[in-house]
Amino acid sequence: MHKIDENLLLPLPLFSKLEKEQVRTILDQASRRRFETGSAVFHEGALAERFFLLLDGTIRVIKLTADGEQITSIHIPAGQLFGIGKALGRTTYPATAVAASEVLTLSWPTDVWDKFATKYTGFATETYKMVGDRLGELNTRVVDMSTQHVEQRIARALLRLIDQSGRQVEEGIEISFPITRKDVSEMTGTTLQTVSRLLSLWEKNGLVISKRKKIIICNPHQLNILGKM
Amino acid sequence: MHKIDENLLLPLPLFSKLEKEQVRTILDQASRRRFETGSAVFHEGALAERFFLLLDGTIRVIKLTADGEQITSIHIPAGQLFGIGKALGRTTYPATAVAASEVLTLSWPTDVWDKFATKYTGFATETYKMVGDRLGELNTRVVDMSTQHVEQRIARALLRLIDQSGRQVEEGIEISFPITRKDVSEMTGTTLQTVSRLLSLWEKNGLVISKRKKIIICNPHQLNILGKM
DNA sequence: CGGCAGTTTGATCCCGGTCAAAATATGTGG
DNA sequence: CCACATATTTTGACCGGGATCAAACTGCCG
Structure with missing residues (x-):
């Protein structure tokens, strides 16, 4: 496995409040993985054993309905965390994440989330800000669907x-x-x-x-x- | 202002991990207020100066569209926090909260949220669990609206x-x-x-x-x- | 009792779903 | 490099769910 250059990650809001040293430590615990277009990073309902950072590409978050139809919940752009159910008290993934293009991810075991959140300033804050944004987006989706x-x-x-x-x-x-x-x-x-x-x-x-x-x-x-x- | 009996709040999930003493301290900093059916607790876009706990009644969270239509986002039952934009990095309320019935609330200045979150075990956890639930609910709303x-x-x-x-x-x-x-x-x-x-x-x-x-x-x-x- | 907020019911219309089929790209193996 | 299979897109015809417009009705409050 290659070492990842921490300089690539430092500009991300997620790491903006951290020292180079700390980012290095976080990265050293990460696994790196590539997904091909269309392949699933994780499946709805599966045990949330890892959480992910999207380095490159786009993730499509989908939900399956009872009768097999699939609907897209949101798209996640590079630089964002996803699969962070742990932060919201979940133990399983609430939706399926599919690579909308070729995708490069880092991931960590869910267990380390709490450590990251308490140890690294801004990590939790930034994450929850992102959650807030997604909440907002879903909200406007609902409004759109009802009125537009x-x-x-x-x-x-x-x-x-x-x-x-x-x-x-x-x-x-x-x-x-x-x-x-x-x-x-x-x-x-x-x-x-x-x-x-x-x-x-x-x-x-x-x-x-x-x-x-x-x-x-x-x-x-x-x-x-x-x-x- | 009456003192509120902390025994009423102890059973709430939000306070489940706290000592009676701590709940007392939290309560002592709270303002208590009643809202009549149909009156707004806060308005979309307004500065989020306080966050609320719904003691009794039901809150209807609504959004207004550009052309004045209003759509209901969610209903909040008694026992839950609402208006907690601070927890998600927001400084304004993302929607309007209206009393769907006669309503009794406690509220605190937004500033104390961080203190509560760090000081009281489970406070943040429970809050984020609730956020997760709302995310889930909105998600199924979107799915419903598209397929049902x-x-x-x-x-x-x-x-x-x-x-x-x-x-x-x-x-x-x-x-x-x-x-x-x-x-x-x-x-x-x-x-x-x-x-x-x-x-x-x-x-x-x-x-x-x-x-x-x-x-x-x-x-x-x-x-x-x-x-x- | 008058007036308003909420509810019911009917008639009409049209957006967008469904079914169907052809056209156009892309990929694959020989 | 061609032929064939498959994925994606386009276009047409039809129809029905639910919005819209309209009007009457009912219960409630001052």
Whole structure:
């Protein structure tokens, strides 16, 4: 196993209040692992034996319904912790985490969480801030789902994605991991047909450009207006 | 201001790991206040100067949309903390808290949260467990909203309500605070007309009995089946 | 008793789901 | 490098759940 350069991690909010020395100690206890696109990092209901830090790529958090449908709860961008049920008093993972692209993770045994939280200033604080953000995001999701039409939900979902994991390209801002119509429909509670129709329409109007598994937002401003109608 | 009997609070999970002495100290720093049905305890966006413990009654947490619609995020039953943005790194309240019935609260200045969290074993742990539960609830809300039909969402919402704040009465289990068709529609992302139609239908079939601002579930089992179809 | 808040019921309409089928990419093995 | 299998996207036709509009009804409070 390679040693990881602690300088890469120091800029992360999670470690911002720590000494280089401390980050080194934390890293030395971590396991490093790569996941291929589509593979699961952990499964809903499984014993939460480890918690993870996403070094690179994007994690898609999904839930399965009784009848086998799957819906996307959130996407996690690089730099964030996930699978931290321990921090919230859980012993099992509340959802399944899938690699939305090639993914690089660090992970630690759940047991060390308490030690980290008490020993390292800001570690718990930053984590809970992140939890707060996710709570907020879920909250707006609920509001959206109850009040917004499909067109607006999809527009907002795309904006959220480029906000979290957008990459500037020539034609606009691209979603930095492969994403299908089906994925978008699972994020917004619709069907892939509806998503396809809308993307086609938007492409005709110059709002987006979309290829297979790829979406580029050309005109975020216009999309934002659509999302608020 | 009356002294509050600490024996009332000792059974709460929040205080379960504390000495009587410590609970007394915590209580002595609290302000006690009553809110009438419909009045706001705090408003979305306002500076989070205090956090609250709900002694009696039910709190309805609502969010307002851009166009003035309001949707209900969750209900908080007696015994729980709320308005604890500080624990999640927030400085403002993320939603509005309204008294769904007559309500009795204790509250403390936000500043003392850190002290409580570090000083009193289990205080932080219990709080975060609760946050975890709310995260879970919001998560299932999102799943529900994306996959369930209106009938199922309403059935589940009612079941959740009697689960959290039900009161056994002669004909079945009653929701222990006044609740209108409109309230239910705001919880489920529908319209009061649809809720009314369904409740009428269910009443005809003996599943519920509903009066003005009052709903009694006569047959939770049957409703549970409906909610899973 | 008047007025308001809450509820019921009917009629109509349309968004978006469902079913179906074809078109277009991508990958794989020979 | 081609042929075939599979994954993804597109487009069309149809239909139904539930929103919307409208109006009457009921219980409650001052």
